[in-house]
Amino acid sequence: MTIIETIHKRQSWRTFLPKQLEPEKTGLLRDFMSLNTRSVFGSVVRCELMDFKVTPVNLLKTLGAYSVIKDAKVFMAGCVKNSEKCLEDFGYIMEKNVLKAVELGFATCWLGASSNRNGFSEMMKCAPDEIVPAVSPVGYAAEKRRLADSLMRKVANSDTRKHLFEISFRGDFYDSRVPENKYKTVLECVKLAPSATNQQPWRFLRETDGDIFHLFLERTKDYTYKAGQNIDMGIAMAHFELAANELGLKGSWTQDKPDVDAGDREYVATWKP
Ligand SMILES: Cc1cc2nc3c(=O)[nH]c(=O)nc-3n(C[C@H](O)[C@H](O)[C@H](O)COP(=O)(O)O)c2cc1C
Structure with a gap:
Protein backbone atom coordinates (compact mmCIF):
# COMPACT_ATOMS: atom_id res chain seq x y z
CA MET A 1 0.00 0.00 0.00
CA THR A 2 1.36 3.46 -0.84
CA ILE A 3 1.42 6.09 1.89
CA ILE A 4 -1.21 8.14 0.03
CA GLU A 5 -3.49 5.07 -0.05
CA THR A 6 -2.84 4.53 3.67
CA ILE A 7 -3.75 8.17 4.41
CA HIS A 8 -7.03 7.67 2.50
CA LYS A 9 -7.74 4.42 4.34
CA ARG A 10 -7.17 5.70 7.91
CA GLN A 11 -10.25 6.53 9.96
CA SER A 12 -10.62 6.72 13.72
CA TRP A 13 -12.04 3.45 15.01
CA ARG A 14 -13.42 2.87 18.51
CA THR A 15 -14.93 -0.64 18.22
CA PHE A 16 -12.46 -3.51 17.94
CA LEU A 17 -12.51 -7.28 17.51
CA PRO A 18 -11.43 -9.04 20.71
CA LYS A 19 -8.75 -10.81 18.70
CA GLN A 20 -5.05 -11.34 19.46
CA LEU A 21 -2.65 -9.40 17.22
CA GLU A 22 -0.02 -11.51 15.48
CA PRO A 23 3.40 -11.01 17.14
CA GLU A 24 5.04 -10.79 13.67
CA LYS A 25 2.88 -7.77 12.86
CA THR A 26 3.28 -6.02 16.20
CA GLY A 27 7.00 -6.76 15.84
CA LEU A 28 7.07 -4.92 12.51
CA LEU A 29 5.26 -2.00 14.10
CA ARG A 30 7.66 -1.94 17.07
CA ASP A 31 10.64 -2.01 14.67
CA PHE A 32 9.22 0.95 12.74
CA MET A 33 8.50 2.87 15.97
CA SER A 34 12.04 2.36 17.24
CA LEU A 35 13.50 3.88 14.06
CA ASN A 36 10.96 6.72 13.77
CA THR A 37 12.74 9.19 16.03
CA ARG A 38 13.57 12.21 13.82
CA SER A 39 11.36 15.09 14.91
CA VAL A 40 10.97 18.52 13.29
CA PHE A 41 11.88 20.71 16.26
CA GLY A 42 14.35 18.40 18.02
CA SER A 43 12.17 16.90 20.77
CA VAL A 44 12.88 13.32 21.74
CA VAL A 45 9.62 11.35 21.49
CA ARG A 46 9.59 7.87 23.01
CA CYS A 47 6.74 5.65 21.79
CA GLU A 48 5.77 2.24 23.14
CA LEU A 49 3.28 -0.46 22.23
CA MET A 50 1.65 -1.88 25.35
CA ASP A 51 -0.15 -5.21 25.61
CA PHE A 52 -2.98 -5.64 28.10
CA LYS A 53 -5.03 -8.76 28.87
CA VAL A 54 -8.29 -6.81 28.69
CA THR A 55 -9.19 -3.27 27.61
CA PRO A 56 -7.61 -1.08 30.32
CA VAL A 57 -10.79 0.88 31.03
CA ASN A 58 -9.62 2.48 34.28
CA LEU A 59 -6.29 3.46 32.79
CA LEU A 60 -8.07 5.08 29.83
CA LYS A 61 -10.26 7.06 32.23
CA THR A 62 -7.13 8.76 33.61
CA LEU A 63 -6.66 10.40 30.17
CA GLY A 64 -9.92 12.31 30.40
CA ALA A 65 -10.35 11.71 26.65
CA TYR A 66 -13.81 12.12 25.12
CA SER A 67 -14.37 8.58 23.98
CA VAL A 68 -14.96 4.99 25.01
CA ILE A 69 -12.91 2.32 23.33
CA LYS A 70 -14.29 -1.23 23.16
CA ASP A 71 -12.30 -4.46 23.04
CA ALA A 72 -8.85 -3.05 22.23
CA LYS A 73 -6.05 -4.63 24.22
CA VAL A 74 -2.99 -3.09 22.60
CA PHE A 75 -2.24 0.62 22.97
CA MET A 76 0.38 2.88 21.48
CA ALA A 77 1.53 5.63 23.82
CA GLY A 78 4.17 8.29 23.43
CA CYS A 79 6.07 10.41 25.89
CA VAL A 80 7.94 13.68 25.30
CA LYS A 81 9.84 16.19 27.41
CA ASN A 82 7.61 19.19 28.06
CA SER A 83 9.20 22.00 26.04
CA GLU A 84 8.35 24.47 23.27
CA LYS A 85 6.89 22.77 20.17
CA CYS A 86 7.03 19.36 21.90
CA LEU A 87 3.35 18.76 21.09
CA GLU A 88 3.93 19.41 17.38
CA ASP A 89 6.88 16.99 17.46
CA PHE A 90 4.77 14.46 19.33
CA GLY A 91 1.97 14.68 16.73
CA TYR A 92 4.47 14.37 13.87
CA ILE A 93 6.15 11.21 15.20
CA MET A 94 3.08 9.51 16.63
CA GLU A 95 1.06 9.99 13.40
CA LYS A 96 3.80 8.29 11.39
CA ASN A 97 3.47 5.34 13.79
CA VAL A 98 -0.32 5.44 13.45
CA LEU A 99 -0.06 5.34 9.65
CA LYS A 100 2.35 2.40 9.86
CA ALA A 101 -0.21 0.58 12.03
CA VAL A 102 -2.90 1.28 9.40
CA GLU A 103 -0.59 0.01 6.63
CA LEU A 104 -0.21 -3.22 8.62
CA GLY A 105 -4.01 -3.64 8.65
CA PHE A 106 -4.76 -2.24 12.11
CA ALA A 107 -7.32 0.35 13.14
CA THR A 108 -6.43 3.25 15.45
CA CYS A 109 -7.96 6.25 17.22
CA TRP A 110 -6.09 9.22 18.67
CA LEU A 111 -7.12 9.76 22.29
CA GLY A 112 -5.89 13.10 23.60
CA ALA A 113 -5.03 13.42 27.27
CA SER A 114 -6.61 16.33 29.08
CA SER A 115 -4.02 16.14 31.84
CA ASN A 116 -0.25 15.90 31.52
CA ARG A 117 0.06 13.29 34.26
CA ASN A 118 -2.05 10.19 33.66
CA GLY A 119 -1.90 6.43 34.12
CA PHE A 120 0.12 6.03 30.93
CA SER A 121 2.82 8.45 32.11
CA GLU A 122 3.23 6.27 35.20
CA MET A 123 3.37 3.09 33.10
CA MET A 124 5.99 4.64 30.81
CA LYS A 125 7.99 5.74 33.84
CA CYS A 126 8.03 9.34 32.61
CA ALA A 127 10.38 11.78 34.33
CA PRO A 128 8.63 14.70 36.12
CA ASP A 129 9.21 16.94 33.08
CA GLU A 130 7.89 14.39 30.58
CA ILE A 131 4.28 14.11 29.40
CA VAL A 132 2.06 11.61 27.57
CA PRO A 133 -0.13 13.90 25.42
CA ALA A 134 -2.12 11.14 23.69
CA VAL A 135 -2.41 7.42 23.09
CA SER A 136 -4.11 5.21 20.49
CA PRO A 137 -5.59 1.72 20.52
CA VAL A 138 -4.12 -0.60 17.90
CA GLY A 139 -6.23 -3.56 16.84
CA TYR A 140 -8.55 -5.07 14.31
CA ALA A 141 -11.63 -3.02 13.50
CA ALA A 142 -14.93 -4.71 14.26
CA GLU A 143 -17.06 -5.27 11.18
CA LYS A 144 -19.49 -2.62 12.31
CA ARG A 145 -19.07 0.43 14.50
CA ARG A 146 -21.21 0.24 17.62
CA LEU A 147 -23.73 3.01 18.29
CA ALA A 148 -21.44 4.99 20.65
CA ASP A 149 -18.75 5.03 17.97
CA SER A 150 -21.12 6.19 15.22
CA LEU A 151 -22.54 8.86 17.52
CA MET A 152 -19.02 10.09 18.30
CA ARG A 153 -18.36 10.47 14.57
CA LYS A 154 -21.62 12.40 14.19
CA VAL A 155 -20.86 14.74 17.09
CA ALA A 156 -17.34 15.46 15.84
CA ASN A 157 -18.60 15.66 12.24
CA SER A 158 -15.80 13.24 11.39
CA ASP A 159 -17.05 12.36 7.92
CA THR A 160 -16.78 15.88 6.58
CA ARG A 161 -13.76 17.99 5.83
CA LYS A 162 -13.21 21.66 5.05
CA HIS A 163 -12.86 22.54 1.37
C1 LIG B 1 -5.03 15.28 19.09
C2 LIG B 1 -6.27 14.45 18.89
C3 LIG B 1 -7.04 14.09 19.99
C4 LIG B 1 -8.17 13.29 19.82
N1 LIG B 1 -8.87 12.90 20.92
C5 LIG B 1 -9.92 12.05 20.77
C6 LIG B 1 -10.60 11.56 21.91
O1 LIG B 1 -10.28 11.90 23.06
N2 LIG B 1 -11.62 10.69 21.71
C7 LIG B 1 -12.00 10.27 20.46
O2 LIG B 1 -12.91 9.48 20.34
N3 LIG B 1 -11.39 10.76 19.35
C8 LIG B 1 -10.35 11.62 19.47
N4 LIG B 1 -9.70 12.09 18.36
C9 LIG B 1 -10.14 11.66 17.01
C10 LIG B 1 -10.90 12.77 16.25
O3 LIG B 1 -12.19 12.91 16.78
C11 LIG B 1 -10.93 12.39 14.76
O4 LIG B 1 -9.62 12.37 14.25
C12 LIG B 1 -11.75 13.37 13.93
O5 LIG B 1 -13.09 13.36 14.34
C13 LIG B 1 -11.69 13.02 12.44
O6 LIG B 1 -12.15 11.72 12.20
P1 LIG B 1 -11.23 10.63 11.51
O7 LIG B 1 -10.00 10.47 12.37
O8 LIG B 1 -12.04 9.38 11.44
O9 LIG B 1 -10.84 11.14 10.15
C14 LIG B 1 -8.57 12.88 18.50
C15 LIG B 1 -7.80 13.29 17.42
C16 LIG B 1 -6.66 14.04 17.60
C17 LIG B 1 -5.82 14.40 16.42
Whole structure:
Protein backbone atom coordinates (compact mmCIF):
# COMPACT_ATOMS: atom_id res chain seq x y z
CA MET A 1 0.00 0.00 0.00
CA THR A 2 1.36 3.46 -0.84
CA ILE A 3 1.42 6.09 1.89
CA ILE A 4 -1.21 8.14 0.03
CA GLU A 5 -3.49 5.07 -0.05
CA THR A 6 -2.84 4.53 3.67
CA ILE A 7 -3.75 8.17 4.41
CA HIS A 8 -7.03 7.67 2.50
CA LYS A 9 -7.74 4.42 4.34
CA ARG A 10 -7.17 5.70 7.91
CA GLN A 11 -10.25 6.53 9.96
CA SER A 12 -10.62 6.72 13.72
CA TRP A 13 -12.04 3.45 15.01
CA ARG A 14 -13.42 2.87 18.51
CA THR A 15 -14.93 -0.64 18.22
CA PHE A 16 -12.46 -3.51 17.94
CA LEU A 17 -12.51 -7.28 17.51
CA PRO A 18 -11.43 -9.04 20.71
CA LYS A 19 -8.75 -10.81 18.70
CA GLN A 20 -5.05 -11.34 19.46
CA LEU A 21 -2.65 -9.40 17.22
CA GLU A 22 -0.02 -11.51 15.48
CA PRO A 23 3.40 -11.01 17.14
CA GLU A 24 5.04 -10.79 13.67
CA LYS A 25 2.88 -7.77 12.86
CA THR A 26 3.28 -6.02 16.20
CA GLY A 27 7.00 -6.76 15.84
CA LEU A 28 7.07 -4.92 12.51
CA LEU A 29 5.26 -2.00 14.10
CA ARG A 30 7.66 -1.94 17.07
CA ASP A 31 10.64 -2.01 14.67
CA PHE A 32 9.22 0.95 12.74
CA MET A 33 8.50 2.87 15.97
CA SER A 34 12.04 2.36 17.24
CA LEU A 35 13.50 3.88 14.06
CA ASN A 36 10.96 6.72 13.77
CA THR A 37 12.74 9.19 16.03
CA ARG A 38 13.57 12.21 13.82
CA SER A 39 11.36 15.09 14.91
CA VAL A 40 10.97 18.52 13.29
CA PHE A 41 11.88 20.71 16.26
CA GLY A 42 14.35 18.40 18.02
CA SER A 43 12.17 16.90 20.77
CA VAL A 44 12.88 13.32 21.74
CA VAL A 45 9.62 11.35 21.49
CA ARG A 46 9.59 7.87 23.01
CA CYS A 47 6.74 5.65 21.79
CA GLU A 48 5.77 2.24 23.14
CA LEU A 49 3.28 -0.46 22.23
CA MET A 50 1.65 -1.88 25.35
CA ASP A 51 -0.15 -5.21 25.61
CA PHE A 52 -2.98 -5.64 28.10
CA LYS A 53 -5.03 -8.76 28.87
CA VAL A 54 -8.29 -6.81 28.69
CA THR A 55 -9.19 -3.27 27.61
CA PRO A 56 -7.61 -1.08 30.32
CA VAL A 57 -10.79 0.88 31.03
CA ASN A 58 -9.62 2.48 34.28
CA LEU A 59 -6.29 3.46 32.79
CA LEU A 60 -8.07 5.08 29.83
CA LYS A 61 -10.26 7.06 32.23
CA THR A 62 -7.13 8.76 33.61
CA LEU A 63 -6.66 10.40 30.17
CA GLY A 64 -9.92 12.31 30.40
CA ALA A 65 -10.35 11.71 26.65
CA TYR A 66 -13.81 12.12 25.12
CA SER A 67 -14.37 8.58 23.98
CA VAL A 68 -14.96 4.99 25.01
CA ILE A 69 -12.91 2.32 23.33
CA LYS A 70 -14.29 -1.23 23.16
CA ASP A 71 -12.30 -4.46 23.04
CA ALA A 72 -8.85 -3.05 22.23
CA LYS A 73 -6.05 -4.63 24.22
CA VAL A 74 -2.99 -3.09 22.60
CA PHE A 75 -2.24 0.62 22.97
CA MET A 76 0.38 2.88 21.48
CA ALA A 77 1.53 5.63 23.82
CA GLY A 78 4.17 8.29 23.43
CA CYS A 79 6.07 10.41 25.89
CA VAL A 80 7.94 13.68 25.30
CA LYS A 81 9.84 16.19 27.41
CA ASN A 82 7.61 19.19 28.06
CA SER A 83 9.20 22.00 26.04
CA GLU A 84 8.35 24.47 23.27
CA LYS A 85 6.89 22.77 20.17
CA CYS A 86 7.03 19.36 21.90
CA LEU A 87 3.35 18.76 21.09
CA GLU A 88 3.93 19.41 17.38
CA ASP A 89 6.88 16.99 17.46
CA PHE A 90 4.77 14.46 19.33
CA GLY A 91 1.97 14.68 16.73
CA TYR A 92 4.47 14.37 13.87
CA ILE A 93 6.15 11.21 15.20
CA MET A 94 3.08 9.51 16.63
CA GLU A 95 1.06 9.99 13.40
CA LYS A 96 3.80 8.29 11.39
CA ASN A 97 3.47 5.34 13.79
CA VAL A 98 -0.32 5.44 13.45
CA LEU A 99 -0.06 5.34 9.65
CA LYS A 100 2.35 2.40 9.86
CA ALA A 101 -0.21 0.58 12.03
CA VAL A 102 -2.90 1.28 9.40
CA GLU A 103 -0.59 0.01 6.63
CA LEU A 104 -0.21 -3.22 8.62
CA GLY A 105 -4.01 -3.64 8.65
CA PHE A 106 -4.76 -2.24 12.11
CA ALA A 107 -7.32 0.35 13.14
CA THR A 108 -6.43 3.25 15.45
CA CYS A 109 -7.96 6.25 17.22
CA TRP A 110 -6.09 9.22 18.67
CA LEU A 111 -7.12 9.76 22.29
CA GLY A 112 -5.89 13.10 23.60
CA ALA A 113 -5.03 13.42 27.27
CA SER A 114 -6.61 16.33 29.08
CA SER A 115 -4.02 16.14 31.84
CA ASN A 116 -0.25 15.90 31.52
CA ARG A 117 0.06 13.29 34.26
CA ASN A 118 -2.05 10.19 33.66
CA GLY A 119 -1.90 6.43 34.12
CA PHE A 120 0.12 6.03 30.93
CA SER A 121 2.82 8.45 32.11
CA GLU A 122 3.23 6.27 35.20
CA MET A 123 3.37 3.09 33.10
CA MET A 124 5.99 4.64 30.81
CA LYS A 125 7.99 5.74 33.84
CA CYS A 126 8.03 9.34 32.61
CA ALA A 127 10.38 11.78 34.33
CA PRO A 128 8.63 14.70 36.12
CA ASP A 129 9.21 16.94 33.08
CA GLU A 130 7.89 14.39 30.58
CA ILE A 131 4.28 14.11 29.40
CA VAL A 132 2.06 11.61 27.57
CA PRO A 133 -0.13 13.90 25.42
CA ALA A 134 -2.12 11.14 23.69
CA VAL A 135 -2.41 7.42 23.09
CA SER A 136 -4.11 5.21 20.49
CA PRO A 137 -5.59 1.72 20.52
CA VAL A 138 -4.12 -0.60 17.90
CA GLY A 139 -6.23 -3.56 16.84
CA TYR A 140 -8.55 -5.07 14.31
CA ALA A 141 -11.63 -3.02 13.50
CA ALA A 142 -14.93 -4.71 14.26
CA GLU A 143 -17.06 -5.27 11.18
CA LYS A 144 -19.49 -2.62 12.31
CA ARG A 145 -19.07 0.43 14.50
CA ARG A 146 -21.21 0.24 17.62
CA LEU A 147 -23.73 3.01 18.29
CA ALA A 148 -21.44 4.99 20.65
CA ASP A 149 -18.75 5.03 17.97
CA SER A 150 -21.12 6.19 15.22
CA LEU A 151 -22.54 8.86 17.52
CA MET A 152 -19.02 10.09 18.30
CA ARG A 153 -18.36 10.47 14.57
CA LYS A 154 -21.62 12.40 14.19
CA VAL A 155 -20.86 14.74 17.09
CA ALA A 156 -17.34 15.46 15.84
CA ASN A 157 -18.60 15.66 12.24
CA SER A 158 -15.80 13.24 11.39
CA ASP A 159 -17.05 12.36 7.92
CA THR A 160 -16.78 15.88 6.58
CA ARG A 161 -13.76 17.99 5.83
CA LYS A 162 -13.21 21.66 5.05
CA HIS A 163 -12.86 22.54 1.37
CA LEU A 164 -9.27 23.05 0.22
CA PHE A 165 -9.91 26.75 -0.39
CA GLU A 166 -10.63 27.15 3.33
CA ILE A 167 -7.17 25.93 4.31
CA SER A 168 -5.02 27.00 1.35
CA PHE A 169 -3.89 30.57 0.55
CA ARG A 170 -1.43 32.27 -1.81
CA GLY A 171 0.69 35.33 -0.99
CA ASP A 172 -1.56 36.49 1.84
CA PHE A 173 -4.57 35.30 3.80
CA TYR A 174 -6.97 37.29 1.61
CA ASP A 175 -6.23 35.20 -1.47
CA SER A 176 -7.65 31.76 -0.95
CA ARG A 177 -6.17 29.56 -3.66
CA VAL A 178 -5.63 25.86 -4.29
CA PRO A 179 -2.32 24.79 -5.90
CA GLU A 180 -2.72 23.51 -9.46
CA ASN A 181 0.26 21.17 -9.32
CA LYS A 182 1.11 18.03 -7.31
CA TYR A 183 0.86 20.04 -4.08
CA LYS A 184 -2.90 19.92 -4.51
CA THR A 185 -2.68 16.15 -3.80
CA VAL A 186 -0.37 16.89 -0.86
CA LEU A 187 -2.92 19.28 0.67
CA GLU A 188 -5.72 16.76 0.03
CA CYS A 189 -3.66 14.36 2.17
CA VAL A 190 -3.41 16.93 4.96
CA LYS A 191 -7.17 17.45 4.76
CA LEU A 192 -7.70 13.77 5.56
CA ALA A 193 -5.56 13.98 8.70
CA PRO A 194 -7.15 13.32 12.08
CA SER A 195 -7.57 16.39 14.28
CA ALA A 196 -9.03 16.94 17.74
CA THR A 197 -12.84 16.94 17.34
CA ASN A 198 -12.16 17.30 13.61
CA GLN A 199 -11.52 21.05 13.90
CA GLN A 200 -8.89 20.99 11.10
CA PRO A 201 -7.00 24.07 12.33
CA TRP A 202 -4.21 23.89 9.72
CA ARG A 203 -3.77 26.76 7.25
CA PHE A 204 -1.21 26.81 4.44
CA LEU A 205 0.12 30.04 2.99
CA ARG A 206 1.98 29.43 -0.27
CA GLU A 207 4.44 32.06 -1.42
CA THR A 208 3.61 33.89 -4.66
CA ASP A 209 6.69 32.41 -6.32
CA GLY A 210 7.42 28.71 -6.07
CA ASP A 211 6.33 25.98 -3.73
CA ILE A 212 7.24 27.36 -0.31
CA PHE A 213 4.40 26.67 2.13
CA HIS A 214 4.10 28.37 5.52
CA LEU A 215 2.00 26.41 8.01
CA PHE A 216 -0.16 28.35 10.47
CA LEU A 217 -2.45 27.30 13.29
CA GLU A 218 -5.87 28.93 13.28
CA ARG A 219 -7.23 28.16 16.74
CA THR A 220 -10.89 27.31 17.15
CA LYS A 221 -12.57 30.08 19.10
CA ASP A 222 -13.25 29.24 22.78
CA TYR A 223 -11.82 25.75 22.26
CA THR A 224 -10.52 24.46 25.58
CA TYR A 225 -8.38 21.54 24.34
CA LYS A 226 -5.56 23.83 23.18
CA ALA A 227 -2.82 21.19 23.33
CA GLY A 228 -4.84 19.07 20.88
CA GLN A 229 -4.54 21.76 18.23
CA ASN A 230 -0.74 21.88 18.64
CA ILE A 231 -0.67 18.11 18.19
CA ASP A 232 -2.85 18.56 15.07
CA MET A 233 -0.12 20.70 13.51
CA GLY A 234 2.48 17.96 13.92
CA ILE A 235 0.07 15.46 12.39
CA ALA A 236 -0.46 17.83 9.45
CA MET A 237 3.32 18.15 8.93
CA ALA A 238 3.64 14.35 8.86
CA HIS A 239 0.87 14.00 6.25
CA PHE A 240 2.29 16.84 4.12
CA GLU A 241 5.84 15.49 4.17
CA LEU A 242 4.93 11.83 3.58
CA ALA A 243 2.65 12.66 0.65
CA ALA A 244 5.17 15.12 -0.86
CA ASN A 245 8.01 12.60 -0.58
CA GLU A 246 5.93 9.90 -2.24
CA LEU A 247 5.13 12.25 -5.12
CA GLY A 248 8.84 12.98 -5.55
CA LEU A 249 8.53 16.52 -4.16
CA LYS A 250 11.68 16.94 -2.11
CA GLY A 251 11.71 19.42 0.73
CA SER A 252 11.99 19.84 4.46
CA TRP A 253 10.52 21.80 7.38
CA THR A 254 12.35 24.88 8.54
CA GLN A 255 11.70 28.11 10.47
CA ASP A 256 11.15 31.08 8.13
CA LYS A 257 8.22 33.12 9.38
CA PRO A 258 6.87 35.27 6.54
CA ASP A 259 6.25 38.97 6.98
CA VAL A 260 2.46 38.89 6.39
CA ASP A 261 -0.62 39.93 8.26
CA ALA A 262 -1.66 36.58 9.72
CA GLY A 263 -4.26 37.96 12.14
CA ASP A 264 -4.58 35.64 15.13
CA ARG A 265 -3.05 32.71 13.27
CA GLU A 266 0.08 31.27 14.87
CA TYR A 267 3.10 30.50 12.71
CA VAL A 268 4.36 26.91 13.00
CA ALA A 269 6.86 26.01 10.25
CA THR A 270 7.78 26.41 6.59
CA TRP A 271 8.07 23.71 3.94
CA LYS A 272 10.95 24.51 1.59
CA PRO A 273 11.75 22.47 -1.53
C1 LIG B 1 -5.03 15.28 19.09
C2 LIG B 1 -6.27 14.45 18.89
C3 LIG B 1 -7.04 14.09 19.99
C4 LIG B 1 -8.17 13.29 19.82
N1 LIG B 1 -8.87 12.90 20.92
C5 LIG B 1 -9.92 12.05 20.77
C6 LIG B 1 -10.60 11.56 21.91
O1 LIG B 1 -10.28 11.90 23.06
N2 LIG B 1 -11.62 10.69 21.71
C7 LIG B 1 -12.00 10.27 20.46
O2 LIG B 1 -12.91 9.48 20.34
N3 LIG B 1 -11.39 10.76 19.35
C8 LIG B 1 -10.35 11.62 19.47
N4 LIG B 1 -9.70 12.09 18.36
C9 LIG B 1 -10.14 11.66 17.01
C10 LIG B 1 -10.90 12.77 16.25
O3 LIG B 1 -12.19 12.91 16.78
C11 LIG B 1 -10.93 12.39 14.76
O4 LIG B 1 -9.62 12.37 14.25
C12 LIG B 1 -11.75 13.37 13.93
O5 LIG B 1 -13.09 13.36 14.34
C13 LIG B 1 -11.69 13.02 12.44
O6 LIG B 1 -12.15 11.72 12.20
P1 LIG B 1 -11.23 10.63 11.51
O7 LIG B 1 -10.00 10.47 12.37
O8 LIG B 1 -12.04 9.38 11.44
O9 LIG B 1 -10.84 11.14 10.15
C14 LIG B 1 -8.57 12.88 18.50
C15 LIG B 1 -7.80 13.29 17.42
C16 LIG B 1 -6.66 14.04 17.60
C17 LIG B 1 -5.82 14.40 16.42
